[in-house]
Amino acid sequence: MDxxxxxxxxxxxxxxxxxxxxxxxxxxxLEGPKILVHxxxxxxxxxxxxxxxxxxxxxxxxxxDAQNLNLITMLYAxxxxxxxxxxxxxxxxxxxxxxxxxxxxxLAEKRPVKPIxxxxxxxxxxxxNSFFDLLLKEGISPVCCALSHDGNGQLLNTNADTxxxxxxxxxxxxxxxxxxxxxxxxxxxKDLNNDNSIIPSLNESDYKNLKTKGLLHTxxxxxxxxxxxxxxxxxxxxxxGNPKMITESGTYTQITN
Amino acid sequence: MDxxxxxxxxxxxxxxxxxxxxxxxxxxxLEGPKILVHxxxxxxxxxxxxxxxxxxxxxxxxxxDAQNLNLITMLYAxxxxxxxxxxxxxxxxxxxxxxxxxxxxxLAEKRPVKPIxxxxxxxxxxxxNSFFDLLLKEGISPVCCALSHDGNGQLLNTNADTxxxxxxxxxxxxxxxxxxxxxxxxxxxKDLNNDNSIIPSLNESDYKNLKTKGLLHTxxxxxxxxxxxxxxxxxxxxxxGNPKMITESGTYTQITN
Numbered sequence: 001m002d003x004x005x006x007x008x009x010x011x012x013x014x015x016x017x018x019x020x021x022x023x024x025x026x027x028x029x030l031e032g033p034k035i036l037v038h039x040x041x042x043x044x045x046x047x048x049x050x051x052x053x054x055x056x057x058x059x060x061x062x063x064x065d066a067q068n069l070n071l072i073t074m075l076y077a078x079x080x081x082x083x084x085x086x087x088x089x090x091x092x093x094x095x096x097x098x099x100x101x102x103x104x105x106x107l108a109e110k111r112p113v114k115p116i117x118x119x120x121x122x123x124x125x126x127x128x129n130s131f132f133d134l135l136l137k138e139g140i141s142p143v144c145c146a147l148s149h150d151g152n153g154q155l156l157n158t159n160a161d162t163x164x165x166x167x168x169x170x171x172x173x174x175x176x177x178x179x180x181x182x183x184x185x186x187x188x189x190k191d192l193n194n195d196n197s198i199i200p201s202l203n204e205s206d207y208k209n210l211k212t213k214g215l216l217h218t219x220x221x222x223x224x225x226x227x228x229x230x231x232x233x234x235x236x237x238x239x240x241g242n243p244k245m246i247t248e249s250g251t252y253t254q255i256t257n
Numbered sequence: 258m259d260x261x262x263x264x265x266x267x268x269x270x271x272x273x274x275x276x277x278x279x280x281x282x283x284x285x286x287l288e289g290p291k292i293l294v295h296x297x298x299x300x301x302x303x304x305x306x307x308x309x310x311x312x313x314x315x316x317x318x319x320x321x322d323a324q325n326l327n328l329i330t331m332l333y334a335x336x337x338x339x340x341x342x343x344x345x346x347x348x349x350x351x352x353x354x355x356x357x358x359x360x361x362x363x364l365a366e367k368r369p370v371k372p373i374x375x376x377x378x379x380x381x382x383x384x385x386n387s388f389f390d391l392l393l394k395e396g397i398s399p400v401c402c403a404l405s406h407d408g409n410g411q412l413l414n415t416n417a418d419t420x421x422x423x424x425x426x427x428x429x430x431x432x433x434x435x436x437x438x439x440x441x442x443x444x445x446x447k448d449l450n451n452d453n454s455i456i457p458s459l460n461e462s463d464y465k466n467l468k469t470k471g472l473l474h475t476x477x478x479x480x481x482x483x484x485x486x487x488x489x490x491x492x493x494x495x496x497x498g499n500p501k502m503i504t505e506s507g508t509y510t511q512i513t514n
Contacts, residue, residue: 047308050307050308050309051304051307051308052307070336073335073336073339073340074331074332074335074336075331075335076335077334077335077338077339078330078331078332078333078334078335078336078338079327079330079331079335081334081335082330082334082356082358082359082404082412083330083412085356085358085359086356086358086406086410086411086412087410089358089361089406089408089410090408090409090410094360094361095359095360096355096359096360097356097358097359098353099339099342099343099354101339101342101343101346101354102339102342102352102353102354103351103352103353103397104346104351134391134395138391140360147339149343149346151346151347152347153343153344153346153347154343155339155340155343
């Protein structure tokens with residue numbers, strides 16, 4: 001089986017123009033089939049303020065009403081996605097920006113309104129493997145933003161980490177998939193205040209122990225759950241680390257079963 | 258050669274949700290290879306006001322500065338393009354939204370700053386025929402917004418009529434291309450106040466006569482010039498009419514050489 005890299009880049013790297021361009025240079029230089037999944041960043045919140053769109057939170061989690069979905073669609077599928085694709089083209093990387101509706105690439109269903117109505121949020125159902133395969137075989141790198149669709153005309157907000165894990169898992173039938181989560185830290189840290197306290201390797205039982213002891217940052221929990229799910233569904237290896245990890249010169253935590 | 262339909266839909270149809278959905282139903286039902294090109298509409302102006310982005314005009318024509326380009330990218334490539342693609346998927350039409358950067362589909366160069374600096378506006382250079390061909394052969398309908406790129410990382414604002422004509426002309430080496438410009442009128446009208454005064458057929462010498470006599474709406478002049486250019490470059494036929502024209506039940510003006 002051919003090797004396939006699925007790389008997720010977090011919102012905080014996207015917000016930093018220099019860091020983003022640096023990352024895109026490394027991504028463009030990678031050989032072989034590759035997919036980029038990008039998060040959103042804080043611009044959605046800033047723009048919501050400017051436009052007078054209210055951001056509603058329930059239990060600390062954002063609710064995606066129609067106005068917020070519009071905003072996210074403009075920023076993620078519009079500005080961010082196209083800026084990234086234009087930069088990749090300039091770097092000689094033939095790439096193609098996608099929402100889940102494009103090519104029917106990522107199908108989801110709207111999350112049930114009970115117990116909590118999070119609005120237009122999508123739980124993933126199906127990845128269109130043959131569409132991704134068509135692009136990859138032509139040397140085209142898909143660039144996915146954090147939007148899926150329900151097949152009935154509705155776009156849905158979906159966590160970019162989950163999109164990366166689900167696409168990686170789905171394509172592991174066709175490829176030997178390596179899933180890399182790049183973010184602003186050097187890996188999963190023992191001590192959030194010490195950037196060098198990288199945990200070299202983390203399996204699910206370590207994860208449960210650390211979680212029980214409250215030693216993991218809450219933002220890390222869903223990311224790690226995505227990692228374990230991906231591994232169980234056939235992804236060859238998963239790493240969480242800084243953007244330089246894709247050139248093998250960065251640092252990371254290897255996630256294992 | 259296979260027949261290929263290139264359909265341009267104007268901004269005023271896009272602003273009307275019912276008219277847009279009605280049009281998309283007809284477009285989805287069309288058989289064979291087809292490409293949709295869509296305009297922008299007035300939302301860019303409305304949103305510019307809300308965000309405090311100034312719209313500068315020179316000789317009645319909009320100048321695309323960096324802020325306006327951002328806005329257009331969010332609306333055209335984001336909200337409008339993804340809304341259309343999600344609707345087409347719901348109607349069973351496998352489609353894929355594109356800016357000119359996506360798949361390096363439409364390459365342009367920034368218009369020279371002299372005599373007038375219109376900002377980030379692109380004059381078209383190359384259409385990536387093999388990329389369009391790959392999609393069309395797979396039964397995927399490209400949905401193009403009014404953005405090109407310069408290959409050096411810069412997105413550029415480009416008139417949607419010109420994109421439609423240029424894509425149609427370029428693909429006429431591979432296909433028998435029919436180019437249809439759909440807008441809110443029933444065709445090119447003799448009398449703008451009479452919707453039934455459709456000119457059934459118009460050639461370039463008719464055009465020059467009417468233009469000299471000042472009998473054509475100024476908005477129609479660049480559209481007609483795009484039509485004649487497309488015909489000269491091998492497009493089989495060109496029509497300007499209402500959206501129902503794509504089902505053969507609408508009215509139109511046939512443009513001929």
